[in-house]
Amino acid sequence: MVGEGILKGMAETARNFFGSYVSKDRLTTVQYPEQRDAQIEAARSFPFLVYDGADWHDGMRCVACQICEKECPPKCIFIEKSKDKKPDANGKPQFYPATFNIDISVCMSCQICVEVCPFDAIMMDVDTDLSTDDRFGGLLLDKQRLSKSNEYFNAIHPTEAAAVDARLAVERARQEAKAKAAAEAKAAADAKLTAATPAQPASGEPR
Amino acid sequence: MNLEAIKSEVEANVPGCRLEMVANPSPSDQHSLRSDAEHAVAVAIVLRDAANLRFDFCSNVTGIDWPSREVSEKVKVKKLVDGVEQEADEIRKTVVPGCLEVVYHLFSVEKKHGPLVLRMRTQDRDAGVHLPSLTPVWRSAELQEREVFDLFGVVFDGHPDLRRLLMWPGFVDHPMRRDYVDPDDYEYEPTAHDEVLRRAQQHRGDAGGKQLSEAEGG
Amino acid sequence: MSTAIVPTAHFDLEPMSEPGKEQLLELAMGPQHPSTHGVFRMNVVLYGEQVVRLKPVFGYLHRNHEKIAESETYLGSMPYTDRLDYMCSITNNWAYALAVEKLAGIEVPERAEYLRVITGELTRLQNHACLIGFLMQDMGSSGTPLMYAFREREKILDLFESLTGARMMCNYMRFGGCRADLPAGWLDQARKVVADFPRFLDEYEQLLVSNEILMDRTQEVGVLSRELAVSAGISGPMARASGVDYDIRKVDHYSIYDRFTFRVPLGSHGDVYDRFMVRLLEMRESVSILEQAMRDIPAGPIVDPRMKVRGFRPKPGEAYGRIESPKGELGFYLVSDGSPNPYRYRVRPPSLINLTVLEDLCVGRNVGDIVAILGSIDIVLGEVDR
Numbered sequence: 001m002v003g004e005g006i007l008k009g010m011a012e013t014a015r016n017f018f019g020s021y022v023s024k025d026r027l028t029t030v031q032y033p034e035q036r037d038a039q040i041e042a043a044r045s046f047p048f049l050v051y052d053g054a055d056w057h058d059g060m061r062c063v064a065c066q067i068c069e070k071e072c073p074p075k076c077i078f079i080e081k082s083k084d085k086k087p088d089a090n091g092k093p094q095f096y097p098a099t100f101n102i103d104i105s106v107c108m109s110c111q112i113c114v115e116v117c118p119f120d121a122i123m124m125d126v127d128t129d130l131s132t133d134d135r136f137g138g139l140l141l142d143k144q145r146l147s148k149s150n151e152y153f154n155a156i157h158p159t160e161a162a163a164v165d166a167r168l169a170v171e172r173a174r175q176e177a178k179a180k181a182a183a184e185a186k187a188a189a190d191a192k193l194t195a196a197t198p199a200q201p202a203s204g205e206p207r
Numbered sequence: 208m209n210l211e212a213i214k215s216e217v218e219a220n221v222p223g224c225r226l227e228m229v230a231n232p233s234p235s236d237q238h239s240l241r242s243d244a245e246h247a248v249a250v251a252i253v254l255r256d257a258a259n260l261r262f263d264f265c266s267n268v269t270g271i272d273w274p275s276r277e278v279s280e281k282v283k284v285k286k287l288v289d290g291v292e293q294e295a296d297e298i299r300k301t302v303v304p305g306c307l308e309v310v311y312h313l314f315s316v317e318k319k320h321g322p323l324v325l326r327m328r329t330q331d332r333d334a335g336v337h338l339p340s341l342t343p344v345w346r347s348a349e350l351q352e353r354e355v356f357d358l359f360g361v362v363f364d365g366h367p368d369l370r371r372l373l374m375w376p377g378f379v380d381h382p383m384r385r386d387y388v389d390p391d392d393y394e395y396e397p398t399a400h401d402e403v404l405r406r407a408q409q410h411r412g413d414a415g416g417k418q419l420s421e422a423e424g425g
Numbered sequence: 426m427s428t429a430i431v432p433t434a435h436f437d438l439e440p441m442s443e444p445g446k447e448q449l450l451e452l453a454m455g456p457q458h459p460s461t462h463g464v465f466r467m468n469v470v471l472y473g474e475q476v477v478r479l480k481p482v483f484g485y486l487h488r489n490h491e492k493i494a495e496s497e498t499y500l501g502s503m504p505y506t507d508r509l510d511y512m513c514s515i516t517n518n519w520a521y522a523l524a525v526e527k528l529a530g531i532e533v534p535e536r537a538e539y540l541r542v543i544t545g546e547l548t549r550l551q552n553h554a555c556l557i558g559f560l561m562q563d564m565g566s567s568g569t570p571l572m573y574a575f576r577e578r579e580k581i582l583d584l585f586e587s588l589t590g591a592r593m594m595c596n597y598m599r600f601g602g603c604r605a606d607l608p609a610g611w612l613d614q615a616r617k618v619v620a621d622f623p624r625f626l627d628e629y630e631q632l633l634v635s636n637e638i639l640m641d642r643t644q645e646v647g648v649l650s651r652e653l654a655v656s657a658g659i660s661g662p663m664a665r666a667s668g669v670d671y672d673i674r675k676v677d678h679y680s681i682y683d684r685f686t687f688r689v690p691l692g693s694h695g696d697v698y699d700r701f702m703v704r705l706l707e708m709r710e711s712v713s714i715l716e717q718a719m720r721d722i723p724a725g726p727i728v729d730p731r732m733k734v735r736g737f738r739p740k741p742g743e744a745y746g747r748i749e750s751p752k753g754e755l756g757f758y759l760v761s762d763g764s765p766n767p768y769r770y771r772v773r774p775p776s777l778i779n780l781t782v783l784e785d786l787c788v789g790r791n792v793g794d795i796v797a798i799l800g801s802i803d804i805v806l807g808e809v810d811r
Binding site for chain 2: 483484487489491492527528529530653655656657658659660669670671676739740741742743744745746747754756758760761768769771773777778780781782810
Binding site for chain 1: 500501502504505507573576579583586587588589590594604605608628632633638640734735
């Protein structure tokens, strides 16, 4: 029969059309922005700087090693190292970035900066509601706008954050054990030194 | 697929051709045959039609720019020092002339072997950039040789339609050459800062240029 | 600046209309055109409805990818390869990683190979489904097959997002393996998607294959002969539809494709209908490969443990690595001079080379056939112009 193929095709279209009333599989429209798809954990939008604790500046993990700046393919990261040092989470004095800018209109979300960072300081955000009406400065994120807390990191990427926290905790424990061992050794050395030196007699008799 | 055997077969069938084996030091084990420009078409026809070779599929045509470079080497010379002949070290600088190179990767659909890498070099990078086109042998070279002409400047004699492919017709200069200088009058960043912004401001004569704040590196 | 030598014949500037045939109409199709698959322009000379000459004009999406790669490190070029054939970013990454691994002699562990095959075949599925959808859309089906294909594509893109972090620009391959391992539950989700796919293919076939309008518009249209296909370097489903039995997965034995049993569909007419059917059948074969790969994937490392992310300097030399991408033979030619940046980086774009024969296929046919033929060639401008 002429047109049989077209009729078969129309039967298929009808099946999809009426099926969309009964089966969720066939009605895949999500009424954005009232309805949103579930956030996928591994998603990445643009980088952000992680800070531990309450203060974004004191707790920043970034030590301005500039490795991410060198490895960034479109060169959208701009870092200026500080002249002084501030103590990091382990108490060790480290440099910090005086300026840390990311131009997110250039950034292509490739995640290479996250891969190469040795300090787990830069991670990928999932936020995509970033539109602004400031054409030039609005998409150049500075240090403060980039800094987000470790709690936020745990909220958006639970598995990855848990792994990073575990790794940092192990590192911190190792540093503390080393510091404790060094302090104990120093105390033992001091004690030996005081034992070796004869104590001054209180009465002032000549020795 | 023995490159030596292929070389001798082609040399037997194309009298007067000068083929050279170019070793490839990387682990990829893909060594090449360099042909002279004069006999290249005949060599290509033998590679395509010989019964045991049948390289009928030209997969890739690439251009490479080798600019001229200065090579300095220490040479021992006999010099007269205070009337006594002595041997001394002298640094001799030679200029290795540059050229453009075209590389063809050939495969065989019939025999399912490959790749055979065929190369040709131009005489220099200025006036002597003519090479024979292999488009009459393999049609797939048509657009790719146009691209090599466009981006490197190699002129293929015998190409049916040699004009620019990716750049627009009025464009001058060949962008993929190593000494290509970008024009300074384009801003390739929407939020220009640092060097790009300074160049753009310079070109615009600072009319309407945006002043950089200290945080942006101004 | 060197002295550039311009040849004397300027084919764009010559008048395309011949004296005596003043009824010729010279038309520019594109670069802004809904059916040219991107910013692609064709200067068409028509005698009424019939095509007399067709000259494609390239370069509207030329982004200088090869020159940028000369100033980036080898790893830094990986995100740029995503954007070549932007519909199939994972196979682009794979071809580049393969070329670098050939250049430096890097080995890939088992599990990484399985991950590459799984993600690569998922890419092939979504590319072919969308290509058929776009072909139908260009021929006037107002989006119905396209939206059905996109429904399946969304499921595959969700899989990519949970594995790599991004739906399209995946940046997934590294030299010596893959970047990320499967998260919990990914394999079950993927198995469900692959198990549902044959039902979608059955529905798709019922919708399209015996549709009389489709058959009228595509059968015996744009016939590509076997000899011309081989000579013009045509590869991929377009060549196989003309009867060229050449699938790089079977010829080069790259990766672990030898372990999977799959067939290679071949066409006999070489027309638009054959190219469409070959892609439909290839999707079924990809489903079979996926089922086998997801059944057999072993545990283990996903990247060669000796590879460092930074400071990669391959020894001087060159290599040409190619894979069977959904569009055809995607190859990368790399010349290294021992520095961290490649000396010459060349992409062998299947879309551009498959367009060599566009004029041969379109001359003598009507304007409406141009759109069908161009759609069946399967081009993505990111790859054509790089």
